[in-house]
Amino acid sequence: MKTEPLLGAGAPDAIVAYRDGLPVSRRQFTCDAAALAARLPFSGTMLNLSVDRYRFSVGLGAALLRGQTSLLPPNHTAHTVERLRASFPFVYALVEAGDDGHGLPTITHDDGHAPVVAAASAPQIAADFVAAYVLTSGSTGDPVPHAKPWGLLAASARAEAARLGGAIGRATLAGVSLVATVPPQHMYGFESSVLLALHGGAAFDAARPFFPADIVAALERAPAPRMLVTTPFHLKRSEERRVGKECRSRW
Numbered sequence: 030m031k032t033e034p035l036l037g038a039g040a041p042d043a044i045v046a047y048r049d050g051l052p053v054s055r056r057q058f059t060c061d062a063a064a065l066a067a068r069l070p071f072s073g074t075m076l077n078l079s080v081d082r083y084r085f086s087v088g089l090g091a092a093l094l095r096g097q098t099s100l101l102p103p104n105h106t107a108h109t110v111e112r113l114r115a116s117f118p119f120v121y122a123l124v125e126a127g128d129d130g131h132g133l134p135t136i137t138h139d140d141g142h143a144p145v146v147a148a149a150s151a152p153q154i155a156a157d158f159v160a161a162y163v164l165t166s167g168s169t170g171d172p173v174p175h176a177k178p179w180g181l182l183a184a185s186a187r188a189e190a191a192r193l194g195g196a197i198g199r200a201t202l203a204g205v206s207l208v209a210t211v212p213p214q215h216m217y218g219f220e221s222s223v224l225l226a227l228h229g230g231a232a233f234d235a236a237r238p239f240f241p242a243d244i245v246a247a248l249e250r251a252p253a254p255r256m257l258v259t260t261p262f263h264l265k266r267s268e269e270r271r272v273g274k275e276c277r278s279r280w
Contacts, residue, residue: 032154033156047250048083057145065091074117075097078105078123085223089161101162109172116174121134156178163175182228186227193256204230205256206234206255206256208251
C-alpha cells in the first residue's frame with residue numbers, strides 16, 4: 030500500500046508554524062496532532078471550525094491519524110450544516126474554547142501544546158485515503174463533495190512549493206514564512222498555507238489577519254523571506270494595495 034507521511038521531508042525541529050511570533054516545530058505539531066487524535070470519536074467525519082490556522086492544521090492531522098475525513102464546506106450557515114448532517118450522519122465539529130458547533134457534537138481544542146516526545150516522527154497515511162471532502166455549493170445550493178486523497182494533496186503541495194520557490198529564486202520554500210488572509214477551510218487557503226507548510230517546507234503564521242494594519246503587523250513579525258497569501262478581492266481595496274506595496278518593499 031502506497032503511503033504519504035503526515036509531514037513531508039524536513040528535520041523534526043524545523044519550523045512548521047508561528048503562533049504570536051513564537052515558532053512551533055514539526056516535532057511539536059506531530060505530538061499535538063497525536064494528542065488530539067486520542068480524544069476524537071472512534072469514528073465520524075470532522076467539520077473543522079478552528080479559526081487559528083495552527084489548530085486547524087492540528088485538527089486535520091488528528092483526523093488523518095484517526096482515519097477520519099475532514100469536511101471543507103463553502104460556508105458554515107445553518108442550512109449548510111444541516112445538509113452536512115444529512116449527508117454525513119456522524120459529523121462532529123472541532124472548535125476552539127468558547128465556540129459552538131452549530132448544533133453538532135463538539136470536540137474542543139486543549140489550551141497550549143502537548144508534551145513533546147523526543148522520538149516523535151511523522152506517521153504514514155495511506156495515499157488513497159480521502160483526507161478531505163471539499164464541498165461546493167452546486168447548482169441546487171446544496172453542498173457537493175469532491176474527494177481529495179491525501180497522496181494527491183501532498184503531491185500538489187510539493188509541486189506548488191517548487192513553482193513558488195523557483196519564482197523567488199529558491200530551490201525550496203524551506204525557511205519561507207507565509208501570512209495568509211484566507212481561511213484554512215477554503216481550498217485556496219488550505220492548499221496555499223496549511224499544505225505548503227506540511228508538505229512544501231514553508232511555515233505559516235497561525236493568525237488570519239483581516240485589516241491592513243493587522244496584515245502589516247503579521248508580516249513584520251514573520252521572519253524573512255515571507256509571502257502574503259491573499260485574493261484579488263482583497264487587493265482591489267485601496268488600503269490593501271498599500272499593504273501590497275509595503276509587502277514588496279520587505280521581501
